[in-house]
Amino acid sequence: MQQQPVIVLSKLDKCRIIDTKTERTQGRSAQNANIVAGKTVSDIIRTCLGPRAMLKMLLDPMGGIVLTNDGNAILREVEVAHPAAKSMIEIARTQDEEVGDGTTQSATCLEKNVHPVIIIKAYKKALEESLKVIEEISLKVDVSKEEEVLKVIKSCIGTKFSSRWSDLMCSLAFKAVKTVSIDNDGVKEIDIKRYARVEKIPGGEIEQSEVLDGIILNKDVTHPKMKRRIENPRIILLDCPLEYKKGESQTNLEFSKEEDFARVLQIEEEQIKEICEKIISLKPDIVITEKGVSDLAQHYFVKANITALRRVRKTDNHRISRAVGATIVNKVDDLKESDVGTKCGLFYIDKIGDEYFSYFVKCKEPKACSIILRGASKDILHEIDRNLQDAMAVARNIVFNPKLSPGGGATEMALSVKLAQKAKEIGGIEQFPFKALAEAFEVIPRTLIQNCGGNVIRLLTLLRSKHASNQGSSFGVDGCDGKIVDMKDYGIWEPSAVKIQTIKTAIESACLLLRVDDIVSGVSRKDKSTQPQQQPQPEEAEQPER
Structure with missing residues (x-):
């Protein structure tokens, strides 16, 4: 029943x-x-x-x-x-x-x-x-007057952990918002989450925090002989691998003699060489891809005096594209001169602590930026990051609606x-x-x-x-x-x-x-259902006649 x-x-x-x-x-x-x-x-x-x-x-x-x-x-x-x-x-x-x-x-x-x-x-x-x-x-507040905007942001930071560095935090937030803001025929676009990335680097003092006029990546070059400092570089951004594309799992190769295996390796090298020649023909200084770069491709890039960065995150690639004026290309055959970014003034590699960082700075009118936060420990950096996000949100709201309560x-x-x-x-x-x-x-x-x-x-x-x-x-x-x-x-x-x-x-x-x-x-009685069920009792025992 x-x-x-x-x-x-x-x-x-x-x-x-x-x-x-x-x-x-x-x-x-x-x-x-x-x-x-x-x-x-x-x-x-x-x-x-x-x-x-x-x-x-x-x-x-x-x-x-x-x-x-x-x-x-x-x-x-x-x-x-x-x-x-x-x-x-x-x-x-x-x-x-x-x-x-x-x-x-x-x-x-x-x-x-x-x-x-x-x-x-x-x-x-x-x-x-x-x-x-x-x-x-x-x-009403005049957004063109930086002092008035900073006063409002300072009132937001005043109750936070980073209040002792309120002047620095407020200037960082306002500068970041101004950098990423775009005015398209009177329509303002300020996307601080996508284009204003905070890079938290433990060590140093909080006063060393800054807003770059460009992008910073936690990446090093793929080959030790590639150049680590380039002025006014030509940059190509890719979303495709620079290595031989292997066949699917159903692909079978049968070799009847030793020369066949050598021919397969030769075909791989020819394909990599063809891809690299198309890239080298545009005379770039830096090639950045979201996928891998094979050893052979690195060899060709070193001979052509080209620096390569691989396995860059898609979000970072979009920020670089916006900062240096390059177009992300999904296929090497589609590359053309207009896709090359030329707005970056300086590229260099710097070592902070035990990690290497790539800098793309001195960009002309960058619409994306990186904010470097320095501090004694990760816990402090996380708290300052949360405070900075609040300050940037306040600055963005003031730019959108310049009224204060x-x-x-x-x-x-x-x-x-x-x-x-x-x-x-x-x-x-x-x-x-x-x-x-x-x-x-x-x-x-x-x-x-x-x-x-x-x-x-x-x-x-x-x-x-x-x-x-x-x-x-x-x-x-x-x-x-x-x-x-x-x-x-x-x-x-x-x-x-x-x-x-x-x-x-x-x-x-x-x-x-x-x-x-x-x-x-539907989950309130889950705990009871997991308990062992009792043995069912017989429905009715026959009562003896009196």
């Missing part, structure tokens, strides 16, 4: 169905579970906000230890089983900072028997009001006060979600006060009164001393593009979780 599922009904209209394979949660129970999961994820990184932020010690799957206060790096290492918590972490990975998302405040509305659809509708209206408020309090929780408190005022004007049941979202936006200033050890109730009340009395929407929390200060005087600003996107994502994720009213898990 098939085992029937057990159904348990409680007074709170929650239905829990359990059988041998699935675990299911419905109704209010599912929504409350999602709220708790979202709150748990936010609590993990709550203490990582602000200049007095605490560090988290993480143990990665390989046994390494990571010390960081970067929220994205922390959530990347967290393993969760709840589907709502997984969704929150995936959403958080797209953000640069934590924002109160309103999900935890939705529980109050649900307890008042407000339908989730009404809550979502009110959240949508609150989002429109929030975007208007951000537009009002934002300040006050930091230090000032924007969130302005939103909270405006939404609370708007809730009083709205009649009916929709005012409860407005109030809930207004309270949720106070998470940022409250957390900043908590992390610096300030008096939360007194400072939060003072900050709320300043915003409510229209004394200025730029008042926020000094995360170091725990005081209420004007962010205009302190110069703490954030890109409006990041703030708008964060609030949009936060409210959308809250609406997404509120729409869920059914959670079905």
